[in-house]
Amino acid sequence: MRIRLLGPVELRTGPVGFTTVAGAQRRAVLALLALELGRVVPVERLCEVLWGNRPPSSARAAVQGHVAALRKVLVDTPFELRTRDGGYLLTGPADDVDALRFEALATRTAGPADAAGPPEDAEAVALLEEALRLWRGEALADLPDTPLRTAAVDHLNRTRTDVLLRWAALQLRRGTGAAAVAALEQHVRTDGLREELVALLMRCLHRAGRPADALTAYHRTRRRLDRELGIRPGPALQAALAEVLADDGPEQPAEAAAPVGPTVRVPRRLPRRPTGFAGRRAEFDRLDRAGLPGRTAGGPILVTGPPGVGKSALAVVWAHRAAARFPDGLLYADLRGLTASGPARPEEVLADFLDELGVPAGAVPADRADRARLFRERTAGRRLLVVLDDADGADQVVDLLPDPGCVTVVTGRGHLQDLLALDGAAVLQLAELPEEDALLLLEHALTPERVHGDPRAAARLVRLCDRLPLALRIAAARLAAQPGWSLSAFADELADEQQRLTALSTDSTFGVHPRLDLTRRRLSAPAADLLAALAAHPGDRVDALTSAALLGTDTPAARRALDELAAHHLLTGAGPGRYGRAPLVRPFGAGLLAERAEPLRQLPGERLADYVLAVLRRCGRFLDPWQEGAGAPAHPPQALPDIADIRTALDWFRAEEPTVRALTETTARTDPGRAWQLALFSGALHHGLGRFTAWLDCADTGRRAAERCGDPVPVALLHDSRARALVALERPREAAEAARRAVAVLDPAGGPGAAAARIRSLATLGLATALVGDRAEAERLIADALALALATGEPRHLVEATVHQGLVGLAAGDLEAARRRSWEVRDLLPAVPLTRIHLWCLLTEARTLAPTLRDDTADLLWHRLLAACGEAGLLDLHAAAERSYAAHLTARHRSWEADRRLRAALAHFRAEDRRGGGPSEITTGLAAALGPDPADRPAQD
Numbered sequence: 001m002r003i004r005l006l007g008p009v010e011l012r013t014g015p016v017g018f019t020t021v022a023g024a025q026r027r028a029v030l031a032l033l034a035l036e037l038g039r040v041v042p043v044e045r046l047c048e049v050l051w052g053n054r055p056p057s058s059a060r061a062a063v064q065g066h067v068a069a070l071r072k073v074l075v076d077t078p079f080e081l082r083t084r085d086g087g088y089l090l091t092g093p094a095d096d097v098d099a100l101r102f103e104a105l106a107t108r109t110a111g112p113a114d115a116a117g118p119p120e121d122a123e124a125v126a127l128l129e130e131a132l133r134l135w136r137g138e139a140l141a142d143l144p145d146t147p148l149r150t151a152a153v154d155h156l157n158r159t160r161t162d163v164l165l166r167w168a169a170l171q172l173r174r175g176t177g178a179a180a181v182a183a184l185e186q187h188v189r190t191d192g193l194r195e196e197l198v199a200l201l202m203r204c205l206h207r208a209g210r211p212a213d214a215l216t217a218y219h220r221t222r223r224r225l226d227r228e229l230g231i232r233p234g235p236a237l238q239a240a241l242a243e244v245l246a247d248d249g250p251e252q253p254a255e256a257a258a259p260v261g262p263t264v265r266v267p268r269r270l271p272r273r274p275t276g277f278a279g280r281r282a283e284f285d286r287l288d289r290a291g292l293p294g295r296t297a298g299g300p301i302l303v304t305g306p307p308g309v310g311k312s313a314l315a316v317v318w319a320h321r322a323a324a325r326f327p328d329g330l331l332y333a334d335l336r337g338l339t340a341s342g343p344a345r346p347e348e349v350l351a352d353f354l355d356e357l358g359v360p361a362g363a364v365p366a367d368r369a370d371r372a373r374l375f376r377e378r379t380a381g382r383r384l385l386v387v388l389d390d391a392d393g394a395d396q397v398v399d400l401l402p403d404p405g406c407v408t409v410v411t412g413r414g415h416l417q418d419l420l421a422l423d424g425a426a427v428l429q430l431a432e433l434p435e436e437d438a439l440l441l442l443e444h445a446l447t448p449e450r451v452h453g454d455p456r457a458a459a460r461l462v463r464l465c466d467r468l469p470l471a472l473r474i475a476a477a478r479l480a481a482q483p484g485w486s487l488s489a490f491a492d493e494l495a496d497e498q499q500r501l502t503a504l505s506t507d508s509t510f511g512v513h514p515r516l517d518l519t520r521r522r523l524s525a526p527a528a529d530l531l532a533a534l535a536a537h538p539g540d541r542v543d544a545l546t547s548a549a550l551l552g553t554d555t556p557a558a559r560r561a562l563d564e565l566a567a568h569h570l571l572t573g574a575g576p577g578r579y580g581r582a583p584l585v586r587p588f589g590a591g592l593l594a595e596r597a598e599p600l601r602q603l604p605g606e607r608l609a610d611y612v613l614a615v616l617r618r619c620g621r622f623l624d625p626w627q628e629g630a631g632a633p634a635h636p637p638q639a640l641p642d643i644a645d646i647r648t649a650l651d652w653f654r655a656e657e658p659t660v661r662a663l664t665e666t667t668a669r670t671d672p673g674r675a676w677q678l679a680l681f682s683g684a685l686h687h688g689l690g691r692f693t694a695w696l697d698c699a700d701t702g703r704r705a706a707e708r709c710g711d712p713v714p715v716a717l718l719h720d721s722r723a724r725a726l727v728a729l730e731r732p733r734e735a736a737e738a739a740r741r742a743v744a745v746l747d748p749a750g751g752p753g754a755a756a757a758r759i760r761s762l763a764t765l766g767l768a769t770a771l772v773g774d775r776a777e778a779e780r781l782i783a784d785a786l787a788l789a790l791a792t793g794e795p796r797h798l799v800e801a802t803v804h805q806g807l808v809g810l811a812a813g814d815l816e817a818a819r820r821r822s823w824e825v826r827d828l829l830p831a832v833p834l835t836r837i838h839l840w841c842l843l844t845e846a847r848t849l850a851p852t853l854r855d856d857t858a859d860l861l862w863h864r865l866l867a868a869c870g871e872a873g874l875l876d877l878h879a880a881a882e883r884s885y886a887a888h889l890t891a892r893h894r895s896w897e898a899d900r901r902l903r904a905a906l907a908h909f910r911a912e913d914r915r916g917g918g919p920s921e922i923t924t925g926l927a928a929a930l931g932p933d934p935a936d937r938p939a940q941d
Helices: 024-035 043-051 059-073 098-108 118-133 147-173 177-190 195-207 211-229 235-246 281-290 311-321 346-356 368-379 394-400 417-423 435-446 448-452 455-464 469-481 487-495 497-503 512-521 525-536 544-551 555-567 585-594 598-623 646-670 672-688 692-709 712-728 732-745 752-772 775-792 795-812 815-828 836-847 855-872 875-891 895-916 921-930
Strands: 040-042 080-084 087-091 301-304 330-334 385-393 407-415 426-429 541-543 572-575 578-580
Touching: 024 043, 024 059, 024 087, 024 098, 024 147, 040 043, 043 059, 043 087, 043 147, 059 080, 098 118, 098 147, 118 147, 147 177, 147 195, 177 195, 195 211, 195 235, 211 235, 281 311, 281 426, 301 311, 311 330, 311 385, 311 407, 330 346, 346 368, 346 394, 368 394, 385 394, 435 448, 435 455, 435 469, 448 455, 455 487, 469 487, 469 512, 487 497, 497 512, 497 585, 512 585, 525 544, 525 555, 525 585, 525 598, 541 544, 544 555, 544 598, 555 578, 585 598, 598 646, 598 672, 646 672, 646 692, 646 855, 672 692, 672 712, 672 875, 692 712, 712 732, 712 752, 732 752, 752 775, 752 795, 775 795, 795 815, 795 836, 815 836, 836 855, 836 875, 855 875, 875 895, 875 921, 895 921
Parallel strands: 301 407, 301 426, 330 385, 385 407
Antiparallel strands: 040 087, 080 087, 541 578, 572 578
16 A cells, blocks of 8 residues: 555555655645546646635645645655646556555445355455455545545545445344444444444344343434434334344344344345446436435436436446445346337336235236335335336336335436426436546456557547447447457547447447437437438537428427437537537438438438528628529528527527538538528628638638539629638738639629629729729729619619728728718618618728817717627627727827727637637737737836
8 A cells, every 4th residue: 555545644655654745735635636546637626625615826836836746755656646738647556545445345345235155255244344444544634624625535434334334234144243343333433323324233233142232222323313313213223123122032043134124025136237337426426415215305316318328337336336225125127118129017017026025926916006006015114225227208117116215216318307397306417428437448448558558549439439338338349359450440430420330339239329229219200300300410509490490390399309309318408499419329310311212311401501591691681681692492491590680690600600611511512502602691791700711711612612503693702702701811912813703704794693793793803902002903993893883773782882982992091082982872771770881881981080080079989889899799890990999099199098909809809709619810810910918028127
C-alpha cells in the first residue's frame, strides 16, 4: 500500500513507513486525485474539495502550487501526476491506494448470499476481513471540511457498512456469528439508526447464546428511533425480535439462521453479474439514495435510456452491490419488452414471483388482479428488492409492483411515463458514457496496452460508437477476436456510416441494429415514417415544423410522432421543442429510407428543401425583399415559423444555418434546381450574421448546381452572390471578376428574369469597380444598371440600382450624391416592414453628415442608428455602423471615445460569435482595426 485514505491521509515513499503529506490542502489534492486514479480531475473539482463553493481568486494558482509540490513527493513512487486539458491525472496501481483496494474487494464479494458451500463462504469471509482491516479510523480524517470531502466520506462509509453487513451475514450463516458481535457492536454505536445493522447484531448475539443482550440491543434501538425519528421499529427489527423471542435456547445450526424467520422463503434470484462493467459512479450514487429500503416515497425507480446504453447491466450490477441491504430477498424478471417473441405476460411473472415467495402452486389465484393483490400482501412489511428488466410499458409493470415498503427498479424505454403520475416513480435517465469511462470499458475488454498504444484511434472509436456500452462491447469483441487489427483501421471501417451498423452487429439477435429494429417495430406508422424521413435531414436537431414538412402533415401530428420517438429514446430533447439524434440512429433511419421505392425515397428530401426555401423566402422579406428565384414549391409546407421581423429571421437562421448549408451541399448532388435556390436565398442571411466565408462557400456550391440546370439566369445570380460575399470580405478585385462573369453569362435580350439579374450584376460590378478605384467606369456601370431599371418600370429594380449608385458615390467620396441617392431609395420603399435596405440607407446618410454639424446632434443620430441596428440583430450592419461612428469620432478629435466604443463593440460581437458557434469575419475586422489594447502593453519607465 502506498497511499492511505481510510484514516488520516498518508503516503509511503520509501520501502517502509508512512509519512503525512505537509498541509491539509495538499493532502486533499492528493486524496481526490487518488480516489479518481486514472481519471482526469478538473481544476474546478480540486478547488471544490479545498474551498467548497467559495474558492478565492487565487484558487487556480494555489492548486498549481500543490500539484507541483506533490510531483516532487511522488518521484520515488509508482504514481505519476500528469497535466491534462482542464485538470490533472494521477496514474499508478490501484491496489496501492487503500480506498480503491477496499472498493475492489467489496465489489468481488458483492453477490447475494445463496446456497454456496463453505469453501466459497470462507474465501468471501477472508476477502471481506481484508477489506475491513484497511480502515484505520474515519476516512480522510485530516482534510478540510468541504461538501465534496463529506460526500466522499459518506460514500466510503456506506460501502464499509455494506461490507460489514455481508461479512457478518456470512459468519452467521456459517454458524460463527459470535465472531461478528464485537465489530457489529462497535458499528452500532456510531450508526445505531440503521435497523438492518442492529437486526444482524441481534441475530449474532442470539446465536452466540446471548438472547438477553439481543433484547437489550432491540429496546435500546427502539427507544432511539422513537426519540430521534418518531417512528417504530421496521420489519427487519421486528423479524429479529420475533426470532429471539421464539427461540431462546442454545445456538442453532447455520441452516436455521434465515434472516426473516423459519417460515418465510427468502428468494435470491438475480442474473449473473455482468463482467467488464465500467463507470456509472454518479448513477450508482443516485440508485443508492433512491433505493433505500423502507423509504417513504415507495414509487419504483425507472431506469430509461436509448438502445444499447446499458440499462439492464446497470440495474443488475447495482442489485448485486446492494443485495446486503435487502435481507428479505431479491426478485428479478425479464419482461422481454423488446424481444421478437413479445413481452412477458404479467400474470405469468406474478405466478413465478409467488412461487419464489413460498406460495404453493394450488394457492396461486387464477385472476391477474388477485395474483397482484396476493403479491402485495406477501411483500408487505418486508425489505425486498424487485428488478423488472426490459419493461414493455406501464400496463405491464403496474401489477408487478410489490408493497411500497419494498424497492423496485424498472428498466425500459417504452411508455413508462404513466408510472410517474400513478406511482410517484423516480427516474434515472441514462446517457452515453463519459469518454473516460468509455475508454475504460475498452481497456477492460482489450487490455490497457492496446488502447494506450493508439489513444487517438481509441478516442475516435469511442465517438463512432456514440459512447454506447453495447456498441463499445461489440467493437471490442471484434478487435479482441482479431489481434492483428489496429484500432485505427477498425475506426476507419466504422467511419463509413452505411457500414457502421453492420460492423456493430454480431448476428440477427445481438447488436445495435437488431435492438433498433425491435424498437422500430413497436412504433406507430407515423412515428416509423418520421424515423425514416429524418434520414433526409442533414442536421443534428429537428423540430415539429421541420418534421411536419418531412411527413407532409400538420404540426400536431408531427409533434405526436416526435414525442413517440423521444419516448423510445430514438430522439433526445435538445431544447424546448427541439430534438437531437444519436449518430447510430441516423444510419438506421437511412437504411429504412433506402428500402422504399424510388419516388418515395426522394420525397422527404424534396419536402424538406421546399420547407427551408419557404422559410428563407419569408426571411427575405426583411433582408432582401426582391430576391429573384423560381416559382412556387412542389410541396408547400402546411406551417412555417413565425418570422415577424429582421431579428426573428436572423435568430431562425442562426439556429438552422448548419442544416441549411449541409442541405445545400447534399441537394447539389441530387436536386440542383432546389440547391441553387437554397444557396441564393440564404446569402442575405449569411450577410446579416457576418458569416461571409460561409456565404461565399454556399454561393460556390449554388453556382455549380445552377450550371448543371443549364439556365443562365440562376448562374448569373449566383456569380453575383459570390461577388457580394467577396465585397463583404474586402476582396474587391475578386468581387469585380465574379460580377463580370455574372454579366457575361446573361443575354441582353433575355426576358424579365434576365433583366433583373443583369441590373443586380451591373450594380454589384459598379460597386466593386469603385472600391478598386476606377470611379469613371463604376459610374458608367451604375448608369447602365439605372437605365435598364427605368426601362423595366419595376420599383424594386430602381431601388437596387439607386442603392448601389449611392454606395458608389460614397466609395468615390461624393458624399452629397450618396446622401441624395439614399433619400430617393427611402422614398421608393414602403414604410412597413422595416428592411435591411432602410437601415443601410440610414447608415449611408450618417456617413455623409456635414462636418459642421454640432457634436450633440450628430451623436444623437449615430446613437439612434446603432440602436436600430442592434435591435434588428444585423451584425454586419451594426459592426459597420460602429466602425463608421468611430471614424466620425476620430475625425472630431475624440479618439479615446472611438477606441472605447470599438473595444466595447468587439466584446459584443465576440459574444455573438459564441452564440453562432465560432469567430466571424466581423470580429476579425474589428480586432484588426483596433490593434492591441493599451492596457495589455508593458509599462514604460
